[in-house]
Amino acid sequence: MSVRQEIAGFVSILRDSWIVAKKDLRVELRSKEILLTTAYFGFLVVLVFSFSFFYGDAPLHAVAAGILWVAVAFAGTLGLGRVFEREREGDCIRALLLTPIARPALFLGKALGVFVFMLVVEAVVVPALFFFFNLAITAERAGMLALVLLLGTIGYSVIGTLLASMLLRAQTKDVLLTIVLYPFILPLLILGVKATAALFDLTGELGVFSECVRLLVAFDVVFLVASLWTFEPILVD
Amino acid sequence: MPNAKEELFDTSRGLPVPWTLTGLSALVGILFPICIALVFFYAPLEKEMGYVQKIFYFHVPAAWIMLISAPVMAYSSIAFLWRRTDNWDRLNDAAVELAILFGVLVLISGPLWGRKAWGVYWVWDVRLTSSLVLVLTLVACKIVRAYAGPSAKQISAGLSVLAVCNAVFVYVSVDIWRGTHPEKVVNKSGGLAPGMRLAFWMCVLTFILGYVVMLWTRVRAGKLRTALDRLHMKAIEAGLED
Known part of the structure; x- marks a missing residue:
C-alpha cells in the first residue's frame, strides 16, 4: 500500500467514526436522557463529598482534587453503561456491525461519543466543585486544568x-462494568489527582504537573493503540 | 465454546500424563519440605526481624513468579490472537490464574512483613501498589472471560495484555505520586547471610519448578475440559442427555 492510500484509509476511518459519534450525539441531544441524568448525578456526587469532608465549617481544600476525579469517574460509569444500550434495546447491534465501516472506526466513534458526553459532565462538575469548595484559580492554571481533564477523559473514554x-x-x-473498569483506570486517577492537586495548590510549583501530563499522554497513546487492536475481534456475532 | 476444528486427543484412551510432568511434580514434592526445613532450621535467625523475616523466603519468590507470569500472559495472548489455536488460550488462562494466585500470596505476606518492619500493614509502596492493581485487573480479566460470550477468548487475551501495560503505568505513576520512597533503599536481597542465601535460592528454584508444574497441569485441565464439553455435545446429539 502506498503512503497516499494509507492516509486515505486513515481519513476515511476518522470520517466514519465521526458519523457514528454524530448519530449517538444527535439521539442524545434529542432525548437528553443520559446527559441530564449523568450531569446531575456528577453534581450530586460533588455535593455528597463536600458534606462528607467537612472540617470545621467548610469542606477540606486538600480533598478537592480527589473529589473532582471521583465525581467524573462515577458519572462516567453511568454513561458508559449506556454506550451500546440503544442498539441493544432496539435490537440493532447486528445492523450496526453490518454497516460498511471498519471496526476501528466504529470503536473510535463510540469512544468519541463518550468523550464529548463526559466533557459536558465535567462542565457541570468543575464549576460545582469550585463553588462548594470555595476554590480559586488563575487563568493560566485553569487552562492547565482543562488540559489534564482532557487527557484523562480521552483515556477514560477509550478504556471505558x-x-x-x-x-x-x-x-x-x-455491575460488571464498574468492577472491571476501576482497576484499569487507576493510573489515570492517580496521575489526574496528582496533577490537579498541584494546580489547586496556588503556592506550589508545577514540576509534578508536567511529569503527570507527560505520563497521561503516554497512557492515552498506549491504550488507544492497544484498544484499537483489541477491539477488532471483540464484536463477532 | 469447544472449537470443533481443533485436534485434541483420543478421548477413549484419555490424556496420558507425560513422564516429565510426573518427574517434575515428584521433584517439587521432594524440594518443598527441604525448603521449609532450610528456612526454619538452617537459615540463621535475623537480628531485628526475628521469625517474621522467614516470610521473605516465600514473599520474594512469589513476587518473582507473579512477574514471570506477566510475560507468559503477554506472549501467549499475542500468540493466540495471531494463531487462534486454543492451546495458547489455555496457556494464557493458566498464566492469568497463577498470577492471581501468587499475587494474592504476595499481598498477604507483604503486609505481614510491613507490620514488623515499618509498623503498618499497608504502605503505598510502588511494588505493593502495582501488585495490587495487577491482581485487580487480572481478576477483571477472569470476570470478563466468564461473561463475555462467544468471543471471550479473544477478549481476555486482549485484556491480559492491557493488564500488563496497566501495571507498568501504575508502577511509574505511584513512583511520582509518592515522591520519596524509603522502602526502595532497603534492598532486600542485598546483604543476605550465606545460610540465608542457600535457603532463599532453594525457595526460588522450588517456586519456579512448582509454577511450571501448575501451569502445565492447568493447560492439561483446560484440554480435558474441552474434551468433556465435546463429549457432552455428542451425548446431547445422540439423545443420551438433555
Missing part, C-alpha cells in the same frame, strides 16, 4: 468504551 463493548452480552453488565 472498550470494556463496555467487551461486556456487551453480559446479563449484569452494569
